[in-house]
Structure formats: structure tokens, C-alpha cells
Amino acid sequence: MFSNSLRQGLRTASRQSARAFSTIPARAAARPSLGAGVAMGAAVAGYAMYEVSKSPLLLESKTIAGEKGTASERSFVMIKPDGVSRQLVGKIVSRFEERGYKLVAIKSLTPSPALAKEHYSDLSARPFYNGLVKYITSGTPVVAMVWEGKDVIKQGRRIVGATNPQEADPGSVRGQYAVSVGRNLIHASDAFESATKEIGLWFDEAELSDYEPIAWPWVMADN
Template sequence: MIERTLVLIKPDGVRRGLIGEIISRFERKGFRIVAMKMMRMSRPQAMEFYSVHADKPFYKDLVEFITSGPIVAMILEGDSAISVVRNMIGATDGRKAAPGTIRGDFALSIQENVVHASDSPESYEREYKIVFSENDFVSY
């Protein structure tokens, strides 16, 4: 089933020059980029984006980190995009992520884990609207 998923290359991935490598992995896997931009996430956007974690002790750190520098946001489209992309990025804690996954190869810690990807269709529907508008999408 063709799906869309949101992927963020976080400030650590941008800072470390990993944008091209990460995008290449998704393109080689056959995903289409149907929306993409480099941006700084505002504090209100970050608070809304991570609102599902608002009651957790690490919420403030998530908001601080994602707003600490530029990010690359993209929408990928392809077969079973949500589950395939989640498998490609690996476990949230980069120290536990399998080698060969994006986090396994590049993450430095549970926070500096290079990328975010939607974990369900519901998450995608909520998350992409925080970063993109319908006018940002292209088809080809």
C-alpha cells in the first residue's frame, strides 16, 4: 500500500553533514520525496510536535534540541512507507540501533539520534500538518 511518512533530519544530522547520505538511502530504497524544506522549527511548533510527550521528564529537552538548529523536513511516499522507513532508521536509542540503520550508523545518543520518522498513520497525519501545508506537496 502506498503511504506517506514524515522524516526530520534533526539538528545533529544537519550539523554533521549527513543530509545527503540520509536522503540517498531513502531514494535508493525507492521512496519519492513529495515535499522537502530546510527550516528552523519554532518553539511553538516543537511543543505541538512533541505534545504526545508533554508529561514526560524529557519533553523540555526534546523541544530544546529540535529548536537548537536547522532541520530538514521531508515527506516520503512509497510502499509501506511508515514501517519501512522506521526499520531503516532503527531504534530510537542510537546506542541500541542495529548497524546498517541510519541511527545505528550515525546516532551518538538517545537524543542525538539524527532522524525522526512518523511511527503510525495517525502520527503522520498529526505531524506533517505542523511542518507542511498542502501547497508544499508535488507529484511526479
């Protein structure tokens, strides 16, 4: 109902704008009337409201990835087959736990080709895309996780390290354990939008736990 009335308002504003502009003499066409400007402004504003209403990510700051910039912010982290095969799962989990972040979901699975392709869809034009999908679905499982806490997306990427292990900071997961960019052990969401997409892709909302670790206030409080 809202969208129908909004469309009608846009059409009315557009007609008013067109009439206003059509009555301007040719020599004054470069200076539209105030009424035309108001009508055009109303049309633009109305259309912007309509577009925002169609996108819950723009309309609401809280998604399945929590609320950006708060202690409820969440990130998707995946230990890849090489990390699992090298038995580094416990060490990687410890990095996030020791920093103070909360594990709200974890599971081990071998991704289907469809899941892997969707997860890496932003890389589909890259020459290594098919090889990456084949590797992730090769049979050795991955460990998919959701971590929660203040600034966990940005800080999680720091814990993980640069995509190319040769450029990763010493002490990061990749800086300590990886050598080749093709076997860089782990994936972590790089933005709130990608965290929202990836968490929703790998987990149902019912799989995400809602609890408070005993030390949570000592880690996340701002005083």
C-alpha cells in the first residue's frame, strides 16, 4: 500500500514538474521556477525513500551480523581445508577467544559447490575462481564460525592477517602459519555488508547462540 501511494505521489510530482517547466519561456529555460524546483525535489526525495524501504540493510543498522560498531557486531570466519588438515583449528579459535571475542556459532562441513560458488561470487571473474571452488569443496572439511564483539570485523581481519601471507604481520594467523596465498588457512569477513551476507549464507539464525560470557562486561565495557 505504501509503495502504491508513493508511486502515485511520484507521478503527480513529475507531472507538476513537467507543467512548470513547459510554461517557462525559452530564454528563461536555464532558470526554472521555484515551483518546479520544489516539485522536482519532492519527486527525488520520494524516490529515495522508496528505494531505502526496499533494502533492510539500508533501513536498519541491525542485521544477522548484529549492530555495526557495538558489542553485538558479528563476523564470519572460516578455517579452510589447509588449516583443518594442518590441525590448526584449536590455535586459531584461541586467537579470537584470547582477544575477548565471543563464539556464537561453529560447525564443520564440506561445502557444496553451490555454497562455495555463492560465497566466492565476488571473485567469479578472477582466473583462480574455479580452482578455489574446487579446493574448498575437495572433501577436507572447513570450520565455519561466527564471532561477536566490538569491532570484531576489523580486528578479526587483523588477527587473520593480510591475504598474501608474505605481507601478513608477524603474529597474525597467516603471518605465523602460512606461506602461500593459495593456502592461506582462513577467511574472515571484510565489511559489515559481507558479514551479513556470509553469516546468512552459512548459518540459519536459529543456529546463532545468544549468551553472555562471564568476563564479557570486563572486555566490552566503555565505563
